[in-house]
Amino acid sequence: MTEIDLARVRAETRGCEDVIHFNNAGASLPPMQVADHLYAYLRDEEVKGGYETADMRRDELEHFYVAVARLLNAAPEEIAFVENATRAWDMAFYAFPLQPGDRILTTVAEYGSNLIAYLQQARKTGAELVVVPNDAHGQIDLDQLEALIDERVKLISISHIPTGGGLVNPAAEVGRIARKHGIPYLLDACQSAGQVPLDVEQLGCDMLSVTGRKYLRGPRGTGFLYVRKNWIERLEPPLLDQHAADLIDGEKFVIRPDARRFENWERFFAGQAALGTAVDYAMEIGLEAIQERVFALAATLRAGMAEIPDIRVTDEGAVKCGIVTFQHDRLGCRDVKVALGQQGINVSTSSGPGMKLSYMARGLEAGLVRASVHYYNSEPELERFLSVLRTL
Numbered sequence: 001m002t003e004i005d006l007a008r009v010r011a012e013t014r015g016c017e018d019v020i021h022f023n024n025a026g027a028s029l030p031p032m033q034v035a036d037h038l039y040a041y042l043r044d045e046e047v048k049g050g051y052e053t054a055d056m057r058r059d060e061l062e063h064f065y066v067a068v069a070r071l072l073n074a075a076p077e078e079i080a081f082v083e084n085a086t087r088a089w090d091m092a093f094y095a096f097p098l099q100p101g102d103r104i105l106t107t108v109a110e111y112g113s114n115l116i117a118y119l120q121q122a123r124k125t126g127a128e129l130v131v132v133p134n135d136a137h138g139q140i141d142l143d144q145l146e147a148l149i150d151e152r153v154k155l156i157s158i159s160h161i162p163t164g165g166g167l168v169n170p171a172a173e174v175g176r177i178a179r180k181h182g183i184p185y186l187l188d189a190c191q192s193a194g195q196v197p198l199d200v201e202q203l204g205c206d207m208l209s210v211t212g213r214k215y216l217r218g219p220r221g222t223g224f225l226y227v228r229k230n231w232i233e234r235l236e237p238p239l240l241d242q243h244a245a246d247l248i249d250g251e252k253f254v255i256r257p258d259a260r261r262f263e264n265w266e267r268f269f270a271g272q273a274a275l276g277t278a279v280d281y282a283m284e285i286g287l288e289a290i291q292e293r294v295f296a297l298a299a300t301l302r303a304g305m306a307e308i309p310d311i312r313v314t315d316e317g318a319v320k321c322g323i324v325t326f327q328h329d330r331l332g333c334r335d336v337k338v339a340l341g342q343q344g345i346n347v348s349t350s351s352g353p354g355m356k357l358s359y360m361a362r363g364l365e366a367g368l369v370r371a372s373v374h375y376y377n378s379e380p381e382l383e384r385f386l387s388v389l390r391t392l
Ligand SMILES: Cc1ncc(COP(=O)(O)O)c(C=O)c1O
Pocket: 084, 085, 086, 087, 111, 159, 161, 162, 163, 164, 188, 190, 191, 210, 211, 212, 223
């Protein structure tokens, strides 16, 4: 594992000159290679035409599938470009045929939009949502997961790194249980892609959804879905267009055999090409090195915050990632965000629906401040953040 060249990655991140960006779980600052690719593509669309640019840059658009497949240890035919993680996940989830009495197993820390989809499908089909309890670390309890498995369970679906905190669910262990019992496994890797290595063989997942703008440092309005080869043709997308399916005559259509059946024809082409560059950039730096630095920076931040009397860090997990969440004893999360923003530090807040079940169970519905670091953040930035926090 080669160490990250901090000076280089900061020089290649123009935003580092202007802000201390601890909102990488919201949207990261892109490397200049990604931003410049996007601008060049859009410039071509402006002066040459959108269709003509897509023809001219066909190789870059195709490269996106190759790059993502390499990131995940998958095949390019198993990748679909989708505009965000939610829709990517939806295209897989809503394709699942569910019957009355079928069960979906999920976690306490599940993402709000996913929870809405489970509840909607449960209402429509008579299937049942079962939330697997947490273990003592706040992650999915693997023994309870296995104990809940019976012939009614038709899907296991969890978030790898949930939206509001440092938690990393043991996704590969869940995959081993899913495989052992022959149950399909949908993994929401929205916040883990670009932060930790993802290998679909090791994870044992059959479907995986990702967004471009977070730890992958791609453009907003981009994402992708992975579907394992043997599942693609068993999943009929909830929505089809003439890119996803071929119209044979006035009465018949055939859905394409690869994962692009989950795509739209019209999409953010410039974003697709630039997301390919973002994935290449992450791969070049190395996901193991990225994980090591991101987790270490966050650990330093948590240790520093533990020394500040008014701050209470709320992260769970046996292993903690780059997302640090906390509450201030006297100030609301929005006030803290504004105060930090006035000092040139970007953070976000997390409240309400994002992780409803978890926040309700832990009495955190007032909301949290979320400071999420990336490998291009520096140690002096952490110190500055802590010193501003001390003055609030
Ligand atoms: C765990 C998780 N899943 C899904 C999403 C949704 O991603 P997107 O906004 O790209 O649809 C988020 C966004 O914060 C998330 O944290």
